[in-house]
Amino acid sequence: MPTSAKILAIEYHLPNGVLSNQALAEVFHEWSADKIFEKTGIYERHIAGEGETAADLAYFAANKLFDSNNIEKSGIDFLIFCSQTPDHFLPSSACLLQDRLNLPTSCAALDINIGCSGYVYGLSLCKGLIETGIAKNVLLLTSDTYSKLIHPQDRSVRTLFGDGAAATLISSVESAHSKLGPFVLGTDGAGAKNLIVPSGGFRERHQMGVAAEYTDGSGNTRSKMNLFMDGPEVMNFTLSSVPKVFRQLLESAGKTMDDIDHVIFHQANQFMLEALRKKIKIPPEKFIIEMDTVGNTVSSTIPIAIARAKEKGQVRSGDVAVLLGFGVGYSWGGTIVELF
Numbered sequence: 001m002p003t004s005a006k007i008l009a010i011e012y013h014l015p016n017g018v019l020s021n022q023a024l025a026e027v028f029h030e031w032s033a034d035k036i037f038e039k040t041g042i043y044e045r046h047i048a049g050e051g052e053t054a055a056d057l058a059y060f061a062a063n064k065l066f067d068s069n070n071i072e073k074s075g076i077d078f079l080i081f082c083s084q085t086p087d088h089f090l091p092s093s094a095c096l097l098q099d100r101l102n103l104p105t106s107c108a109a110l111d112i113n114i115g116c117s118g119y120v121y122g123l124s125l126c127k128g129l130i131e132t133g134i135a136k137n138v139l140l141l142t143s144d145t146y147s148k149l150i151h152p153q154d155r156s157v158r159t160l161f162g163d164g165a166a167a168t169l170i171s172s173v174e175s176a177h178s179k180l181g182p183f184v185l186g187t188d189g190a191g192a193k194n195l196i197v198p199s200g201g202f203r204e205r206h207q208m209g210v211a212a213e214y215t216d217g218s219g220n221t222r223s224k225m226n227l228f229m230d231g232p233e234v235m236n237f238t239l240s241s242v243p244k245v246f247r248q249l250l251e252s253a254g255k256t257m258d259d260i261d262h263v264i265f266h267q268a269n270q271f272m273l274e275a276l277r278k279k280i281k282i283p284p285e286k287f288i289i290e291m292d293t294v295g296n297t298v299s300s301t302i303p304i305a306i307a308r309a310k311e312k313g314q315v316r317s318g319d320v321a322v323l324l325g326f327g328v329g330y331s332w333g334g335t336i337v338e339l340f
Contacts, residue, residue: 003172005130005138006179007123007337009069012166012304013061014294017047019147019162028155030219036159041270045162045295048145054085055093055100057165058143062101065139065167073102078135079109080125082118082142082299084328085149086111097141108135115195116266116327117185118142118299119166120335123323124183126170140168142299146227149197151213153221157229160269162295166303179338182252184245191237191330194230199223234327238272242326243280249322249334260286260336262309262321267291267301288314299325306339315339 021033021043028036037043048057058081066073079101081094094109103109114121122140129135143165150158173179199210210224222228242265250256263282265273270289277287290305297304302323309315317340324334 001174002176003131004175004177004179005127005170006173006175007168007339008171009065009071009169009340010166010303010307010310011061011065011068012164012300012307013057013064014046014162014164015048015052015057017049018044019047020044024159027152028159031155031159039269039271040159041273041289041291042160042162042295043292046164047147048163052145053087054083054143054145054163054165055081055087055097057145057163058083058141058167059097059100061143061165061167062097062139062141065169069169071169074104075137076103076107076139078129078138079103079107080112080122080138080140081109082112082114082122082140083144084113084115084298085145086113103139114331115144115298115329116268116301117325117329117331117333119302120183120323120325120333121185121331122299123170123180123335123337124185124333127180127183130170130172136172138170140170142166142303144298144300146298149227151222151226154226156218156220156231157227160296162297164294164297164300164304166300166307168303181335182249183333183335184249184252185333186241186245186331188237188241188330191233194233194237194330195228195328197225197227199225235272237330238268238326239275239279241330241332242276242324245324245326245332245334246280246322249324249336253336255336257282257286259320260322261319262286262288262315264288264302264305264309264321264323266325266327267305268296268327310340
């Protein structure tokens with residue numbers, strides 16, 4: 001019997017700190033709490049504490065995965081940590097997490113630096129590792145703390161992003177048909193400037209001047225060490241690219257919308273998601289939006305949405321879902337999966 005990579009379990013972890021719309025309205029007086037929800041679909045977002053890192057959140061998500069699903073750590077033979085907010089430039093956070101989680105030293109570990117499409121990219125790596133016989137049980141951890149990159153006076157991004165982590169177990173199962181895939185992946189680095197932290201890496205080191213704050217024409221304050229997003233340009237990219245990727249994915253799988261139980265996109269913001277749903281003509285009962293109390297958690301939005309939908313009974317074992325991430329890079333990735 002041939003083998004296939006399959007998602008067996010997903011858990012997530014959110015930090016204790018909470019930033020409500022009411023608290024944001026007290027900072028951005030021109031927006032009420034209701035207006036923030038209207039624009040974003042978010043009531044509140046979780047914020048990591050001082051000294052709390054993405055790797056910390058991933059550690060708690062992983063332990064929840066092990067404990068809730070009776071998973072033996074000794075069986076994990078590959079760890080992938082997807083984050084754009086690692087503990088250090090080096091070593092990789094995946095190596096630190098291997099030790100902290102007490103995974104066997106025979107477990108390979110690596111970081112991948114991808115944002116909003118990171119979960120789907122991570123799943124594609126898991127499929128390759130498992131179906132070529134390199135690994136049998138891959139622990140995919142996604143985690144980000146974008147709040148640490150955001151200037152407190154930048155309304156354009158502070159209302160959107162929350163911190164969080166997800167842990168996914170992808171394992172080898174005997175199956176006559178694929179449980180994970182196909183994949184449609186792509187990149188357009190020409191859009192990199194529209195969603196970026198300009199300074200802090202080796203292209204532009206921390207030096208005199210980069211921390212100088214400025215205020216843009218919309219009243220948002222930031223420095224070159226903070227996250228910058230050109231919202232209209234990102235929206236244009238999304239509305240032009242995502243429908244094409246969605247169609248390519250269904251065509252490559254030989255499926256139609258009738259074959260799909262759920263469509264779960266990167267949870268960027270509700271306005272964007274509804275615009276995509278209407279443009280692609282996805283039935284609302286198949287379209288999952290789960291971000292009202294977590295916000296945009298970057299690479300973790302899709303697995304958190306799956307886990308929360310499962311908690312509510314919307315997602316069941318054997319359901320077929322389209323997963324599609326898009327954003328920073330520009331980068332995009334879509335796949336079709338059989339869940340759990």
